[in-house]
Amino acid sequence: MVFGTGNPHASVMFVGEAPGFYEDKQGIPFVGAAGKLLTDLLGSVGLSRSEIYIANVIKCRPPNNRDPLPDEVETCQPFLIQQIQLINPRLVCSLGNFATQTLLGKKVGITKVRGRAFRLPEFVLFPLLHPAAALHQGNLRGSLEEDFKKLKQVLDTMNEECFSPFPSEPSSTPDQRSVPEPSPQPIQMNLF
Numbered sequence: 001m002v003f004g005t006g007n008p009h010a011s012v013m014f015v016g017e018a019p020g021f022y023e024d025k026q027g028i029p030f031v032g033a034a035g036k037l038l039t040d041l042l043g044s045v046g047l048s049r050s051e052i053y054i055a056n057v058i059k060c061r062p063p064n065n066r067d068p069l070p071d072e073v074e075t076c077q078p079f080l081i082q083q084i085q086l087i088n089p090r091l092v093c094s095l096g097n098f099a100t101q102t103l104l105g106k107k108v109g110i111t112k113v114r115g116r117a118f119r120l121p122e123f124v125l126f127p128l129l130h131p132a133a134a135l136h137q138g139n140l141r142g143s144l145e146e147d148f149k150k151l152k153q154v155l156d157t158m159n160e161e162c163f164s165p166f167p168s169e170p171s172s173t174p175d176q177r178s179v180p181e182p183s184p185q186p187i188q189m190n191l192f
């Protein structure tokens with residue numbers, strides 16, 4: 001089982017899909033090629049792995065890295081939810097389709113929602129492309145880097161709010177550019 005790794009007091013948490021070969025061997029998420037890319041991209045926005053927390057939706061490696069099955073997602077989801085509740089991050093970055101759909105509770109393609117911030121009841125969700133997708137399709141590398149540039153803006157805004165003597169209340173008005181009719185009503189923050 002590959003549970004999670006990182007700072008248990010992290011304010012930023014990343015959620016991937018499922019462990020692969022190297023993660024399964026070491027019992028640690030994101031230690032293979034996708035993990036190396038993730039570590040580099042984190043560094044580009046001033047985050048180190050030791051200050052964030054990383055977990056996956058699925059806690060065991062699917063045979064031959066196949067896509068997780070619906071009943072596997074259903075089985076593992078309560079553990080992910082409890083992990084998020086325990087870590088209690090302000091920002092959760094979902095990597096790829098499975099993590100994003102699991103946390104948004106909506107079957108929406110990652111390309112539609114990537115690089116946007118959604119205010120959920122307990123945290124802000126920020127979906128990004130999965131680093132493995134950028135490794136398999138070289139043309140997505142630039143898009144993933146774009147996502148991380150937007151993530152940097154979100155982090156800077158969060159830090160400003162944190163240090164402001166009068167932190168601004170996030171608008172409750174959904175931004176018209178956001179994804180329509182989402183459920184369970186994630187609201188696009190007025191960050192962009």
Ligand code: URA
Nearest residue numbers: 016017018019029030
């Ligand atoms: N991809 C994931 O989604 N998770 C890992 O831990 C490694 C690769």
